[in-house]
Every structure is written in C-alpha cells, then in structure tokens.
Amino acid sequence: MLLGEETSESLVTQAVAEFLSKRFDGLIFSSVQARSGFNILLFGTAANVHVPHLPKGTTVTVECDRMTTDGLKVDYTVMEEPCKDKIDEPVQPETPLIESLMLERNTLKVHHVEAVT
DSSP states (O other): OOTTHHHHHHHHHHHHHHHHHTTOSEEEEEOSSSTTOEEEEEOGGGGOBOOOOOOTTOEEEEEEEEEETTEEEEEEEEEEEOOSSSOOOOOOOSSOOOOOBOOOGGGOOOOOOOOOO
16 A cells, blocks of 8 residues: 555545435445444434433443453443432533434343454
8 A cells, every 4th residue: 555545545435425424324234244244334313322311420431351260251341330429410412412323231232353354
C-alpha cells in the first residue's frame, strides 16, 4: 500500500456510506468471516439506542475476564452499583432522540473472537 492510499480508500468508503445513509436506514450483508452469518449496518436515527434510566451517581463496571482455579478465563460481566448518597434524579439527554434500538439483556450473546483467517 502506498502512502496516502489508505486515506483515499477511507474517503471513498465514507462517501459511499454518506450517500447510502441519506436513502436507507441500514444494510444487511453476508459476513466474510462466517459463511452463514450476516452483518447489519445501521445509519443515523436507525441506530439511536434506548439508554436505560440509571439513578444519578450510579457506577457501571464492565469486566472482560475473571480468575478461576484454572487461571484467567474470558467472561463478560456488567455490574451496576447505585450511589447510596444521591437522590434518584433522572438524567435528561442533551438532545431528545427517537429511540429505535433497545438492548434485551436476557437474550444478549457475546462471542469472543481470538483470530480470523
């Protein structure tokens, strides 16, 4: 790859994405990594995610592994710890969004990919 070639390829991709985003909410296309899988690309307002209400001062911690008797293992955990000193005050977004996506925590599956061939 020549110097500057990466930048021009990135600009072409950006221009195509911008063009498509004005006409479509998103795209679904076959995965090159998993022959039977699909990728979903969402543009603009189609990708506005519902943010669950958390009391002001809540700490959210994400861990990607845990220690076991056999050593360190991949394990994704999200923990919410409300602040005990603060009153539950709703946090308003800066700009109101029309929410189009909501995370269903009980059905979420995480796939840990170590390598792609």
